[in-house]
Amino acid sequence: MLKLGILVFFMLTGFMGNLLAQVPESNPTTYLNLSKGSVRWVVPEKVQQVDYKNRKLTTQSGYRIQIFIGPLDQAKKFRQDYIAAHPGSLIYLSQNIPDHVLRLGNYLSKAEAREALKEVRRDIPSAFIVDDMVEPPRIDLKD
Numbered sequence: 001m002l003k004l005g006i007l008v009f010f011m012l013t014g015f016m017g018n019l020l021a022q023v024p025e026s027n028p029t030t031y032l033n034l035s036k037g038s039v040r041w042v043v044p045e046k047v048q049q050v051d052y053k054n055r056k057l058t059t060q061s062g063y064r065i066q067i068f069i070g071p072l073d074q075a076k077k078f079r080q081d082y083i084a085a086h087p088g089s090l091i092y093l094s095q096n097i098p099d100h101v102l103r104l105g106n107y108l109s110k111a112e113a114r115e116a117l118k119e120v121r122r123d124i125p126s127a128f129i130v131d132d133m134v135e136p137p138r139i140d141l142k143d
Helices: 002-021 045-054 072-085 111-123
Strands: 029-034 037-042 060-070 091-096 099-107 127-135
Touching: 060 072, 060 091, 060 111, 072 091, 072 099, 099 111, 099 127, 111 127
Parallel strands: none
Antiparallel strands: 029 037, 060 099, 060 127, 091 099
16 A cells, blocks of 8 residues: 555655646747757746836936027927938937927037037038937947
8 A cells, every 4th residue: 555655655756746847938038059968048027017018228428419409399400401411310309498409419528528518510510519318329239
């Protein structure tokens, strides 16, 4: 009887171990195939949502070129006109109470901002460099 009990015990623990090792297929997974095997990460959807909500655009201190200050409607018109004349320009609109400000570019060094200012002053002689929090350069992982 004792041998039968021990046999049933091992069969049940083995069966329960297999049940606990199963991962529901509804969970998002990521696979990493290695030559000797594979690694699988299971990331619950709620954890992914928290991760995406907490990601913030990183900024660092740098320089921008201020090209306009004035009322909001004029700032929007100026921005549209500038982008039409200079496609691909990065122009940021912010409020400097009571006016609105348009600033151009993301420059990490003042020397880089000075070079860009020479070009901008051809169209906007009143433009000047300001200290600002800028977006770091984007890294293209495809290269």
